[in-house]
Amino acid sequence: MRLIFALIFSTAAYIANAQHQEGGIVSNFKHLPLQQLFDTANYFYFQNSTDTALVCYSLVINTVPTNSDFEQQKKVIVAYNRSAIIYYYMSDYRTAYELYIKALLLCEKFNYTSYESRILTNIGGIYHQFNKYDVAKQYYKRALSLSEDTTSIIILLNNIAAAELEAGNMDSAFYYFSKALPISKRHNNFNLYNIQNNMALYYQKERQYDSAFRYFGLSLTEARKDNQIETEANVLSKLSNLFLEVGKADSALLYIKLSNRIATQNNFLKILAENHLTLSKIEESIGRKAEALEHFKTYTSLMDSVLNVEKFSDISQLQRLYEISKTNQQIEQLTLEQQLKKRIIYYQQIGLVVLLLISGVLLFTFFQKRKLNTAYKALVEKNREIIELQEHSSEKYSKKYQKSALNDDMQDELLDKIVAVMEDTSVICDTNFSIDKLAELVQSNHAYVSQTINNVLKKNFRSFLNEYRMREAQRLLSEQNT
Secondary structure, eight states: OHHHHHHHHHHHHHHHHHHHHHHHHHHHHTTSOHHHHHHHHHHHHHTTOHHHHHHHHHHHHTSOOOTTOHHHHHHHHHHHHHHHHHHHHTTOHHHHHHHHHHHHHHHHHHTOHHHHHHHHHHHHHHHHHTTOHHHHHHHHHHHHHHOOSHHHHHHHHHHHHHHHHHTTOHHHHHHHHHHHHHHHHHTTTTTHHHHHHHHHHHHHHTTOHHHHHHHHHHHHHHHHHTTOHHHHHHHHHHHHHHHHHTTOHHHHHHHHHHHHHHHHHHTOHHHHHHHHHHHHHHHHHTTOHHHHHHHHHHHHHHHHHHHOHHHHHHHHHHHHHHHHHTTTOOOSOHHHHHHHHHHHHHHHHHHHHHHHHHHHHHHHHHHHHHHHHHHHHHHHHHHHHHHHHHHTTGGGHHHHTTTOSOOHHHHHHHHHHHHHHHTOHHHHTSTTOOHHHHHHHTTSOHHHHHHHHHHHHSSOHHHHHHHHHHHHHHHHHHHHHO
16 A cells, blocks of 8 residues: 555656646747757657656647648647657556547548557557457557558557457467567567567467466567566566466566566556566465455555546547547637638539539530431441442433533533532532532533533432532541541
């Protein structure tokens, strides 16, 4: 119990100190331009100065948003995500989740898929903490489908494997571990300590203790090499539990004390809770039931403060709100956005009407063109048949007019006039056009016109007329096809 009070006191002191300093921090940084403010926030974030980082990230988040400035929106998204990570490690999962959701909504709005994968991974981590492994896997797999960089893929494969392992799906867990491990080794052993730690847990569940000890040892070495303090405390805790499982209570007690020291110094509440559960089992194994009960009480108190039902209920509610509102994008300046949406809808409606009209015109034109094509093709074919029939009788016309007064010069002159008339398509395409009409237009008579066409062109008037009409039909067909 003293440990719990100490942790609560240290957390309260941290918050009070942050609130006391916040006014001064804000006055120091609020005048900075956005890029410099963002860089300052990142500097304190990576230096583990979380209170100052949170204030700077809040200033970034509260800058006046400009929808057209994607680079600014990216900074806001990162600020939300990293603020959420800070709250996550403070075990304030509700606040962390709320900030992750805000970041996720912005990612979806601005199609920032590369960063969306990170946020989905972090949300999956919260569900993993609450032992909601199926939900966690859904987020991990969704993140994996969006991941493009190798480091994210390694993390997600390991996370999915860990969730499968916790859910008791051993074959599936081993499949994902076997995919993550070689990729990590090919990329400078990235996240190797976590993969090895989970592999050790896999072998422990399979009761292959030699392999379990081996992988825990490898994980501990990698974690210390990469200065991964939380992983080190976690591996020491898991080693203690493994020693207890194989009946070596003294070794279990040694490793649990090492883990507790690191976890207490760094306020790793969940590791501390699990350690007290292991200590309860150790004390019970050596017959010290009163001490075992005290450790178990501490375990339940810590777990209740970290992962209580009320907190998960809050997170579940936030999840439901996210599912309902993710398409509405809950961000500031709602009035302006709604006006913009109305304008867009108005123009879309106009565009739809125009599109429908254009589509109607195009359909009408298409069917008319098809109808004309059919008619013109029929006309061409009919005229061709007529010409072929008429050509067989063309020779008889050369002898018909031997006694006529129309000489060659007169015929040539008349033919020029006839051809001039025939070139006028508006005349020859008239349904009432006849040889008499032609004779009238060339100021001659029926007999001379017929004689000239028969003698000079070796065809009758109907064949001659059909040739011109067919030529016009072909021209129209050619234009329609272009």
